[in-house]
Amino acid sequence: GIQVEQSPPDLILQEGANSTLRCNFSDSVNNLQWFHQNPWGQLINLFYIPSGTKQNGRLSATTVATERYSLLYISSSQTTDSGVYFCAEGIQGGSEKLVFGKGTKLTVNP
Amino acid sequence: KAGVTQTPRYLIKTRGQQVTLSCSPISGHRSVSWYQQTPGQGLQFLFEYFSETQRNKGNFPGRFSGRQFSNSRSEMNVSTLELGDSALYLCASSLDPVNTEAFFGQGTRLTVV
Numbered sequence: 001g002i003q004v005e006q007s008p009p010d011l012i013l014q015e016g017a018n019s020t021l022r023c024n025f026s027d028s029v030n031n032l033q034w035f036h037q038n039p040w041g042q043l044i045n046l047f048y049i050p051s052g053t054k055q056n057g058r059l060s061a062t063t064v065a066t067e068r069y070s071l072l073y074i075s076s077s078q079t080t081d082s083g084v085y086f087c088a089e090g091i092q093g094g095s096e097k098l099v100f101g102k103g104t105k106l107t108v109n110p
Numbered sequence: 111k112a113g114v115t116q117t118p119r120y121l122i123k124t125r126g127q128q129v130t131l132s133c134s135p136i137s138g139h140r141s142v143s144w145y146q147q148t149p150g151q152g153l154q155f156l157f158e159y160f161s162e163t164q165r166n167k168g169n170f171p172g173r174f175s176g177r178q179f180s181n182s183r184s185e186m187n188v189s190t191l192e193l194g195d196s197a198l199y200l201c202a203s204s205l206d207p208v209n210t211e212a213f214f215g216q217g218t219r220l221t222v223v
Contacts, residue, residue, distance in 0.1 A: 031210035041147075041198050043214040086153065090210035096168060097143040097202070098212055100153035 002027050004089050006101035013077050013108050021072040021104045023087035031090030032063050033098070034072050036083055043086065046072070077108045112137065114203050114215035122221045128189040131218045135182050135203030141165075142184035143212065144176060147198040156199075159184050160207050188220075196222045 003026040013019055025032065034046040047054050047061040049070065054061055058077075063070040074081055084105050088098040115134040123129050135142050144156040155168040159178035176186040182203075188195055198219050202212035 033211065035214070040216060041200075041219065042216040043200065043202075045213060048211045088153075088212075090212070096155040096166065097141075097158045097204075097210065098145075098155065100145075102152050 002089060002091060002096070002099045004087060004099050004101040006085075006087055006104050008104060009102065010105045011107070013106070015077060015079060015108055015110050017077050017108075019074045019077060019106065021074070021085055021087075021106075023070040023072070023101055025068050025070070025087075025089045027068075027089070027091060028065070031088075031098070032065075032070050033088050033090070034061055034070070035086045035088065036081075037086060037103070038083060046085075074106075077106075079108045079110055082106055082108045114201060114213055116199075116201050116215035116218050118218060119216065120219050120221075122223060123191050125191055125193060125222055127191050128187060129191060129220060130185050130187050131199055131201075131220075133184045133186075133201030133203075133215060135184070135201075136213055139203035139205055139213075140182050141204040141206050141209075142178060142182065143202045143204070144184070144186050145200045145202065146170075147200060147217075148194075148196075153200070156186065158207065165207055191222045193222050196220060 005024045035043040051065045084103040088100045141160045143158040157167040158165045178184045200217045201215045
């Protein structure tokens with residue numbers, strides 16, 4: 001079946017540091033999304049990025065579909081960036097709408 | 111425009127009872143999918159509905175069911191609750207099954223005692 005692997009599982013940073021989160025996926029992707037889960041449990045959309053590079057403020061993401069990985073970059077991290085980051089793969093016409101990785105738990109210390 | 115709305119936000123139920131959770135998708139979105147999140151299993155796909163029809167279902171027992179109404183609102187039902195059903199249930203809406211970009215609601219946190 002489809003597998004999505006995220007690394008690292010845990011990441012601790014000092015405020016102001018940069019970080020890179022990785023997502024490896026096992027199948028040809030129609031949809032690759034990055035989410036940030038807030039303390040109340042809601043998944044907040046960060047990027048919808050089946051391929052290429054996108055940027056939104058201090059965050060950017062790159063997906064290399066041919067090599068089946070995606071990277072999420074966080075620059076100048078802030079304490080409010082703390083939380084769990086998930087990537088999810090969607091296969092058009094697949095048996096599951098989205099398959100999630102296990103997440104990267106990011107802690108940004110002041 | 112309004113986002114995905116899930117109700118209720120919190121629920122406490124007793125083993126053996128049943129529960130119904132509701133999800134209203136983003137206006138214009140016709141596909142609704144449900145996910146269960148637990149510390150041990152992570153985020154797992156439950157099912158997807160489109161045009162009032164279940165399109166696919168994850169690996170969950172028949173106690174988990176759902177439906178979709180003509181206005182695209184969806185409900186999921188869990189019967190004969192077990193302690194292991196305690197979880198965060200998340201609903202996502204998409205334009206349609208082909209467009210897989212998903213937007214999530216705030217979730218319903220179910221506790222079974």
